Amino acid sequence: MNSKERVMSALNGAQPDRRPYTPCIDNYTRSGLPEPYRSMDIINVQKAFGADMVRGPWCYKEQYDxxxxxxxxxxxxxxxxxxxxxxxxxxxxxxxxxxxxxxxxxxxxxxxxxxxxxxxxxxxxHTSCVPDYKELEDALKKNSNIVVATGIMSTAFEDMLAHHSGVEKFVYLYYDHTALIEETMAILKQKREREAAITAQGPAEVIICYENTNTANSSPEWIKQFEIPMLNDYARIMHDHGKKLLVHMCGHINMVVDQIAAALFDGIVDVAPPPTGDCDLPAAVRTLGAQGKVLTGGIECTMFAHLKPDALVSEVRSLVSSIPDTRCFFLGSGDAVPQGTSVENLNAIKALIEKPF
Known part of the structure; x- marks a missing residue:
């Protein structure tokens, strides 16, 4: 199998030839790499280090009236x-x-x-979003043997909580002005769903929602009341167009794994064990896998940055041995591979994943 066949087989419920590898190697990662990687296109950096799925261009732009x-x-x-x-x-x-x-x-x-x-x-x-598929189409043509995923923004709930108001102000506004902040989320939700529809109509087969679900700054009840229903609406939009939706969840999610498993999206990505996250990875893979979902991630980002190659490989071997399921668990990074990660460490995991172990 090539990389695209490997990832799409697993996402469609079939057994891949080996475990897919889907690290989050982004501009933050690249900024700490030496040449020639620092000057390379970000998709080529991801490919150079063995990623079976890469993060590609988005396909809409905002316009103000x-x-x-x-x-x-x-x-x-x-x-x-x-x-x-x-x-x-x-x-x-x-x-x-x-x-x-x-x-x-x-x-x-x-x-x-x-x-x-x-x-x-x-x-x-008074803000509109317009399709802009050209850059993504070019990336897909140049990389036909690999999954080039595109992205969408977080839900209106997470956007308000983490970005537009901050946690403390959101809590006060919610309890002092409940109807108004719920109206604000409803208006923002409509905009986000227009963006999702444009993305679903585009050429990418896999879409990643950069949600950052996290019980460290929210509550399981709010996640149940607001976040999961909004993510389910995203999933319906994607599925109506035959696309797969994965959700970035690098934070604390152990308390809501059952909610995640029951949701409509196809899996979660960049999942982190402690200290970045709190995920019990073997248990979460079993719970999500029982519902046909995938979980990607697992390599704690501080390991990427601070361990020597041999020690990193040993830790990854231990992680993989605890999760034998090669369809539901894609090896990857718990959140983004951090700035300062060495080329030697990235190549060590690339070499490891390319042979049976």
Whole structure:
């Protein structure tokens, strides 16, 4: 089997010739690699280190209508963005660091008050998303023997909780202004589902939702009430177009594994054991596998960064021996392979996965 056949066979319930390998090697990983990898296209970096499924371009872009004005300025390493609308102004501040050159830290969230929710609703309703398949189509043509997955944003619930308001403010707003924040999530959900529909109509066979489900910043009850139903709606959209939906869950999920197993999506990716996550991997694979789902991940990211190659290989052998199921468990990284991971470590796992063990 080639890489694409291997991954798609497993996702369709058949036995692959060997365990698929699907690490999350992204721009964060690449920023810590030496040349020639640092200058390579990110898909080629993933392929160079043996990935059977790579993360490719997304296939939609946002557009604001003429009533929205955006101002952006850089101050001391931070980006301050202001959204000016006829009903109010929103501002957020994001800070990039040397250690995280691609994903910024939120220094100021967009939503701080109930009035901001009203402004955010206007902003969402006056933002459209348009298809842009060209880059993804080119990537698929160049890489016909490998799965090139595309992505979609997290659900409206997770987006509000983690990105737009932050956990503390979300909790206060939810209990002080329940109807308003639920209206905001409903409006944002409609936008997210339009993005999902555009993606489902595109050329990728596998879509990854970058959800970051995590009981460390949410609760099992909220995940049951809001997040799983929204993910199920994503899954229905994808399945209506014959696509597979995988959900990125690198955080604490042990308390909600049964909820995940009962959901409609096809599996979860980049799953992490402690300390990044809390997943009991063998138990989770059994629970998800009983429902036909796959789980990918398992190699704790600190191991990638800090162990010597022989020690890393030993840990991975131990992990794989505890989960013999080669259809439901794809070996991969627990969250993104971190900046600072050596070429030697990446090549050691590539060599290991390519031969029976």
């Amino acid at each position: 003429s009533t929205i004005r955006i101002e952006e300025k850089r101050v001391n390493g931070s980006i301050i963005t202001r959204y000016l609308t006829p009903v109010g102004t929103l501002q957020k501040t994001e800070t990039f660091t040397k250690e995280s050159p691609n994903i910024p830290f939120p220094a100021e969230h967009l939503i701080k008050t109930a009035e901001d929710l009203e402004t955010f609703n206007y902003l969402t309703e």
